[in-house]
Amino acid sequence: AAHTKKANKTGILLVSFGSSYPETRATFQHIEEEVKATFPDLEIHWAFTSKIIRNKLRSRGETIDSPAEALAKMGEEGFTNVAVQSLHVIPGEEYENLKTTVEAFSGMPKGIDRVQLGKPLLYHQNDIENLGDVLLQNLPEGMVEGDVLVFMGHGTHHPANVYYPGMQYYLWEKNPNVFLATVEGYPELNQVIEKLETRKVNKVWLLPFMTIAGDHARNDMAGEEEESWKSVLEARGYKTEAVLEGMADQDDVVRIWIEHLKDVLVELKSKK
Ligand SMILES: C[C@@]1(CC(=O)O)c2cc3[nH]c(cc4nc(cc5[nH]c(cc(n2)[C@H]1CCC(=O)O)[C@@](C)(CC(=O)O)[C@@H]5CCC(=O)O)C(CC(=O)O)=C4CCC(=O)O)c(CCC(=O)O)c3CC(=O)O
Ligand SMILES: [Co+2]
Ligand SMILES: [Fe+2]
Structure with missing residues (x-):
């Protein structure tokens, strides 16, 4: 054959x-x-x-x-x-x-x-724009005037960390109340806090800028331990509300x- x-x-x-x-x-x-x-x-x-x-x-x-x-x-x-x-x-x-x-x-x-x-998820410039638009269109329902939102990205020592400040720039162009910081890279939560101190803030919403709401989201972002973003912000006198949903939801x-x-x-x- x-x-x-x-x-x-x-x-x-x-x-x-x-x-x-x-x-x-x-x-x-x-x-x-x-x-x-x-x-x-x-x-x-x-x-x-x-x-x-x-x-x-x-x-x-x-x-x-x-x-x-x-x-x-x-x-x-x-x-x-x-x-x-x-x-x-x-x-x-x-x-x-x-x-x-x-x-x-x-x-x-x-x-x-x-x-x-x-x-x-992020590679070309239009990915930043598409993702930014989607996130801004789907802000938490309970978010009201005077509230701000802080996304928690992972962050890395790898040069691709630049996507986080790149995304932050795009978000700010459209909505100055939406922040993005990282656990292990740049920008850091402290930089966001410095900006928050200059304005009157009602509540800080915390959301993962991650595929899933796993260990980083549940502990480093929303956990009860002293170093979590929730605890750090609350120690500074901010009200917080964490949303445990991954971006892939x-x-x-x-x-x-x-x-x-x-x-x-x-x-x-x-x-x-
Ligand atoms: C290389 C390393 C360097 C370091 O971080 O030290 C690294 C790097 C990166 N991780 C990323 C993402 C996530 N990391 C986690 C979780 C953990 N990551 C950990 C370790 C490590 N992570 C190191 C070696 C890992 C290895 O070889 O196995 C654990 C094991 C220990 C710890 O962190 O303490 C902890 C386990 C928690 C547990 O046991 O459950 C989750 C899941 C979650 O949060 O549940 C997500 C997905 C979040 C999402 O869904 O988006 C990204 C962004 C990738 C991207 O999305 O682009 C990078 C950076 C990059 O790729 O450059
Ligand atoms: Co679906
Ligand atoms: Fe990791």
Whole structure:
């Protein structure tokens, strides 16, 4: 018999930093539902980039693949094309590590023919604008005149930290009451507080500028311990209200990642 070319089989691999908090499962589920609704014919697989989180989950009997494990398995399952979608916020360290893994798997003998990585939530300038607009359109319902909102971003020593001050600039252009600070990078909460001291503030709303409301949101932002943003602000005399929702709980935010995933699927298709 003549050699027949093997049929194409395309799949999606969604990759998040991950979280050890069961409360975040509904957010991951929401992302999956939106992706499934957009690409009903494509099988969806998952991986977490954080080794610490994967180990924590394993010790509780939950298994979640690393990106390399997931890509190896998908190769064995006969996938020829895989669109890997980063669910990270910025193209930082975690995203770059994922990129290295994806490149290593591209064209691997007897593995997947074509593996390609979709951009994180923020990459091009128009991502900043789209995300900024969505966040400003969906401010907490109870927010009234005199209230301010402070988003908590992760922050990083990686040069991609510039996306946080970049986003802050865009938000301020549209609404001077919306602030963005980070846990581990620039800007810091103290810089926001310096600005708040110069005006009359009714209440400070706290929201994660993160995919999910996990450890950072529940402890560093809204926790009862002395160093949490809630405690620091309250010690300064501010009323606070924390909203424990990830950005990925919002359809319009997930839409931005889905657009990035579409770009990758179009590219995978165009390469014979
Ligand atoms: C490299 C490292 C350097 C460092 O931070 O020291 C790093 C970097 C980054 N993390 C990011 C995101 C998140 N980090 C967490 C949580 C944790 N992160 C921790 C460690 C590390 N994080 C270091 C090695 C990690 C490893 O190799 O495993 C843990 C384990 C320990 C701790 O932080 O104490 C703690 C576990 C909590 C638990 O056990 O549950 C969550 C989840 C959550 O909050 O629940 C999110 C998603 C938030 C979201 O949903 O958006 C981003 C932004 C990525 C992006 O979105 O773009 C960067 C920066 C970048 O990529 O450049
Ligand atoms: Co939805
Ligand atoms: Fe982290």
